[in-house]
Structures are given as structure tokens and as C-alpha cells.
Amino acid sequence: MNSGPRVLVVGAGPAGASLALLLARSGVAVTLVEASSSPARQFRGEALMPSGLEALAAMGLSHLLAAVPHRHLQGWRFVVNGRELFHAHEPLSGDPQRPCTLVNQPALLEALLGQAQSCPSFVLERGQPVSDLLWSQGRVAGVRLRNGRHLEAELVVACDGRASLLRQKAGLVLVEGVNSIDLLWFQLACPSPSPLQGSFTTLVGPEGVFSAFDSAGGGVQLGWLLNKGERVPACSPDDWIERMAPLSPPELAAWLRQWRAGLGEPSRLAVQVGLAERWWAPGLLLLGDAAHPMSPVRAQGINMALRDAWVASARLLPLLQPLLRPAPAPQQPQHGAPGAKTTAITGLDAALAAIEAERRPEITTLQALQAAEAARGEQLRRQSWLRSGLALAAPLVGPAIAAHWSHQQQPLRQGLSVLPALPGSP
Known part of the structure; x- marks a missing residue:
């Protein structure tokens, strides 16, 4: 039986899911707790950018894509007032040979x-909502499930989403950024191929x-932009079309x-x-x-x-793996000397701070780039004269706009940091 530290x-x-796999694959005792009985839900993003594909490759998990519904995105198409402004084809100029790939996320999670x-060393607790954190001597020591059970651990990793209960229970403050939109997502059941030509198509006009x-799973997904807090219009599927x-x-x-x-009822995504x-x-x-929490932009x-998950595993495994080895023969105890568990915990908290320090710069920069792109889209949405001018001049200005837009996308596609090596990774 694994006698090393347990990670929850x-x-x-x-x-x-990916962090739990990486740790368990290296022999760390991991319990993964998931509130729902299935990863399927009304909306899950599908786009794996080169940055995400790079992380999957580093994990040795690229082969999983072949086993789940997926498709390579063919390009990015922008339509203004019913007229195509430009069509940038995948992979974009300057990319490695990793086109953006759409994947059925619930299938990938499974x-x-x-x-x-x-x-x-892996245990899955499915359909088990968490109700609170457990504390011991000023540190998190596990979680309490809604059914009253206690699960103890040396480390708890909260991956419980934008409304994170564990973040709130720990008193960690979320500073919300400026956001002026919500989205309505629709599923359209229809045969393939569609006139979208395999491209992510954004359409802007006087109606919205x-x-x-x-x-990736078949059919077409459509997202209608709403102003933040705007009431959803009482529209039938025919009205939406x-x-x-x-x-x-x-x-x-x-x-x-x-x-x-084939148009289903919309699901509101409160952005x-x-x-x-502090993380x-x-x-x-x-x-x-x-x-x-990230904007849906790109x-x-x-x-x-x-x-x-990759960075966390790379920083945690060097601390956790040595604790899995058989303990040396017991020595004469020294009064007041810290035990192995105390030493490990001290190093663990330092590793948590290092993970945040490594990941924060990429996140803050990409959130700023997302906000800038959203602001440009908002300008186009609100200014009819700009839309009219671009639609009329599309054959002349479209290629230049496509080249400039493609260049702007590189950080959002590639990420900004070099992924660290993982000890013992495949």
C-alpha cells in the first residue's frame, strides 16, 4: 500500500483530471473528488490551441486525441455586415505545425x-460535492463532503472552477476584471459539412x-453575444435564426x-x-x-x-516522489528534530508559492491580450460607420487586416512561458 503523502x-x-493523472502515474496517492457524476455539461470549450497541444504532448498524452471526437480547425473567418472581411487559414503564419484542434472536452476528460x-494509487470520488475545508494547526488538511465524510490529505488542489467554493472557504480573494459581455450558446443539430468550411466564423452586423x-462532436455550435446582465430575449428557435x-x-x-x-434552446454563459x-x-x-477565470476570447x-497542471506536477513531484521510497532504518531520535512529514510540508508550501510565481505572468499577460481583443470587437459592434467602411473596403483591406490579426494572435496561441521538464516523464 502507498504510504506516501496523499494529494486531494x-x-x-x-x-x-490531468494533474491527478500525472501525480498518480508517478505513484503519488491521489484522490480526485468531482461533484457531478459526469463531465458532460451544457457548455465546455473545445479549442486546443498550440499551447494546450504542447502541454498534452509534454504529458505524453497526445495519443488520447485519436480516441475522442476531434477535428482540426481550418481557419478563422470574419464577416462584417454579411460580407467576408478576411479568412485566415490554419495553422496561422509563424505557428509550429500544430493547427488549432477542436476536441469534445467531456470525451477528453473521460x-x-x-x-x-x-x-x-488513484481513487475517484464521483458525484461527491465538497462542502468545506478541514484545517489543522493553521493549514488545510483535507475536505468535508456534503454527505459528512472527511477526506484528509497533505495537499488539497482546488480545481473547482470560477465560482470555487474552496477558494472562498480559504479566504483567497478573487479580483474580478472588467467584462462587458455574456454569451448564449446554442447547439444546432445538422449534417456535415456545413457552409462554415471548418472555420471558426465570427459575424458582426447591425442586429448583433x-x-x-x-x-468536434457533430453539428454546429453558435454563440450569441449579450451585454453583461442583459435579459435573454424571449425568442423561439425560428426567431433566433x-x-x-x-x-x-x-x-x-x-x-x-x-x-x-435543429436549433436547441440556448444556455447562458455568464462570463x-x-x-x-493569491493562489x-x-x-x-x-x-x-x-x-x-478566463474570458472566452480565443x-x-x-x-x-x-x-x-503540467507546471504544478513538475514542481510537486520532486518533493513527493522521494517520500514514496522505503524509509531508511530507524535512527536514535533526536529531541526536537523535525520529522520527515514536517520537512516535506515546509517544502510543499514553498513549492505552491513557486507554482503561482511561474504561472501568474503568463495568465496576467494573456488576460490583458484577451481584454484588448474584446475591446476591438466591442468597437466594431457599436460603430456602424466602421462596419460599413470595412464591409465596403473588404477586398482591399482584408488581406492586410488578416496578416495583422494573425500576428496579434501568436501569444494567445503559443502561450508565453517555456514548459518545465518533468522528472521521469515519458
Whole structure:
């Protein structure tokens, strides 16, 4: 039986599932607690940027993509007042040969959990909501489940999302960023191929803004932009199609009307952007959306979560793995000398601070870039004269705008930090 330190990971999203797998694969005793019985939910981002694909490759998990529904994105298309402004093809100029890849996220999470469950030191507690933290001598020592059970651990990793209960229970403050939008997400059941040509298409016009893409799991996903806090209009599926069609080029408008019966009811995504003032407390680490809720602009959430998990595993394993080895023959105890567990805990808290210090600069920079891109989109949405001018001049200015936009995307696609090496990684 594993007698080393136990790590408790709360939340089986991209950060939690991948970190639990990385630790368990190295022999660390890991319990992964997930409130829901299934990773499926109304909305999960699908876009793996080169930065996220790099993290999966570093984990030795790129092969999982072949086993789950996925597709390579063909490009990024922008339409203004029903006229194509530009179409930038994947992979963008300056990228390594890693085109943005759409993946069915629930299926990917199940694949990660399947890998973890093959590790003897891994335990999955599914359908078990957490209600509180456990404390001992000023440090987090585990969690209390809603059913009253206590799970103890030397380290708790909170990957429980943007509304993180564990962040709140630990008194770690989330500083919210400026955000002026919410999103409505629709699923459109329809045959492939669609007129979207495999590209993520953003459409802007006097009626509003929406995006559309061919989903990795089949059909089309559509996102309609709302002002922050705006009430959802009482629209039927036919009404929504008639709001989207005028923003679309003629062939897409006709296709949307043809398949209107496949449009499901919308799900509201209340967009939240923020950064925890501190990502750790003694015995507790925040990762993913629990530490830094990301804007949906350019799909950074899953990518930053995977990179968080990789960095955390690289910094934690050198501390945890030596504690898995058989203990040396007992020596004469010395009065007042710290035990191995005390020494490990001291080093553990220092590692938590180091993980935050390593990850924070990339997150803060990318959040600023997301905000800048959102501001440019907001300007286009609100200024009719700008839309009209761009639509009229699209054949002349489109190529130059595409080249400039593609260059601006590089940090959001590649990330900004070099991923560390993982001891003993495959």
C-alpha cells in the first residue's frame, strides 16, 4: 500500500483530471473528488490551441486525441455586415505545425480519467460535492463532503472552477476584471459539412454579433453575444435564426434557415474574468479557473488549465516522489528534530508559492491580450460607420487586416512561458 503523502484534487475538469493523472502515474496517492457524476455539461470549450497541444504532448498524452471526437480547425473567418472581411487559414503564419484542434472536452476528460484509473494509487470520488475545508494547526488538511465524510490529505488542489467554493472557504480573494459581455450558446443539430468550411466564423452586423463553428462532436455550435446582465430575449428557435441570418453571407443564411428545426434552446454563459490575489494557502493550491477565470476570447480556459497542471506536477513531484521510497532504518531520535512529514510540508508550501510565481505572468499577460481583443470587437459592434467602411473596403483591406490579426494572435496561441521538464516523464 502507498504510504506516501496523499494529494486531494477537487474538480475533474482539465486542470484537475490531468494533474491527478500525472501525480498518480508517478505513484503519488491521489484522490480526485468531482461533484457531478459526469463531465458532460451544457457548455465546455473545445479549442486546443498550440499551447494546450504542447502541454498534452509534454504529458505524453497526445495519443488520447485519436480516441475522442476531434477535428482540426481550418481557419478563422470574419464577416462584417454579411460580407467576408478576411479568412485566415490554419495553422496561422509563424505557428509550429500544430493547427488549432477542436476536441469534445467531456470525451477528453473521460479519457484522462480512464488513464488515471489504471494507476493503483488513484481513487475517484464521483458525484461527491465538497462542502468545506478541514484545517489543522493553521493549514488545510483535507475536505468535508456534503454527505459528512472527511477526506484528509497533505495537499488539497482546488480545481473547482470560477465560482470555487474552496477558494472562498480559504479566504483567497478573487479580483474580478472588467467584462462587458455574456454569451448564449446554442447547439444546432445538422449534417456535415456545413457552409462554415471548418472555420471558426465570427459575424458582426447591425442586429448583433455571433460566432459559429463545426463542433468536434457533430453539428454546429453558435454563440450569441449579450451585454453583461442583459435579459435573454424571449425568442423561439425560428426567431433566433431570423436574428442570425441577416448577419450572414447568403449561402450561410440560406443554410441556417434550412436547418432551423435543429436549433436547441440556448444556455447562458455568464462570463467572468478574474485573478486570485493569491493562489495558495498552507496546504492548498488553486489551479485553472479557480485561480484565474478566463474570458472566452480565443478559448484560453482549457489551454491554461493544462499548462497549470503540467507546471504544478513538475514542481510537486520532486518533493513527493522521494517520500514514496522505503524509509531508511530507524535512527536514535533526536529531541526536537523535525520529522520527515514536517520537512516535506515546509517544502510543499514553498513549492505552491513557486507554482503561482511561474504561472501568474503568463495568465496576467494573456488576460490583458484577451481584454484588448474584446475591446476591438466591442468597437466594431457599436460603430456602424466602421462596419460599413470595412464591409465596403473588404477586398482591399482584408488581406492586410488578416496578416495583422494573425500576428496579434501568436501569444494567445503559443502561450508565453517555456514548459518545465518533468522528472521521469515519458
